[in-house]
Amino acid sequence: MTVEGAECGFQSSPDGSGVIILKTDKIRVKGDNQAFGFALVRSFAVDYGLSSGSPGLFVLMDKLLGKVDEPEFINKTWVMNTQGNVTLGKNSFTITQNGATMQGTFITPVTLKVEKTNTGKRILATGSEEFFLLMTVQKSRPPAVKIIGKGLDAIVQIGS
Numbered sequence: 001m002t003v004e005g006a007e008c009g010f011q012s013s014p015d016g017s018g019v020i021i022l023k024t025d026k027i028r029v030k031g032d033n034q035a036f037g038f039a040l041v042r043s044f045a046v047d048y049g050l051s052s053g054s055p056g057l058f059v060l061m062d063k064l065l066g067k068v069d070e071p072e073f074i075n076k077t078w079v080m081n082t083q084g085n086v087t088l089g090k091n092s093f094t095i096t097q098n099g100a101t102m103q104g105t106f107i108t109p110v111t112l113k114v115e116k117t118n119t120g121k122r123i124l125a126t127g128s129e130e131f132f133l134l135m136t137v138q139k140s141r142p143p144a145v146k147i148i149g150k151g152l153d154a155i156v157q158i159g160s
Helices: none
Strands: 009-012 018-023 038-047 056-066 076-081 085-089 092-097 100-108 113-116 122-127 130-138 145-148 155-158
Touching (some): 076 130, 085 113
Antiparallel strands (some): 018 038, 056 130, 100 130, 145 155
16 A cells, blocks of 8 residues: 555455545646646544554544645645534644544644634644644543654554
8 A cells, every 4th residue: 555656545454443545636626727736645544443542543644745835835724624612732632522522633744733713613734745643532531642753754652
């Protein structure tokens, strides 16, 4: 399952855990034949194995490829829509709904602006061309997150 050059795909486990990697062609505006100078690679992993201390562990990695240093693409924004109550932290957010929480921690970019819209139903994270986000879902306290290194190659330890 390589990314930048070729294969994308899906791998799964019997417990429902799995990984999917997707890559777009160069992005276009509808009705315009000119492609922007970048494409997107997204990798999404889910773990229901409980080894993290959370019944649901989700990892999302986005990487823009191509001319990402062009002035119009300097501040990239990652967006998440939600129906829950959103609380923001430094490089993190917590969504509370129906007695459970989803704790989201941005591993990359290190310098990041996390905000929510006035209605509180949309989380916006503005940073670089790479986003590495870890999310856990639980009814009690979220597991500890330890980050070793930087970027998409960072190692993340979850739980004790």
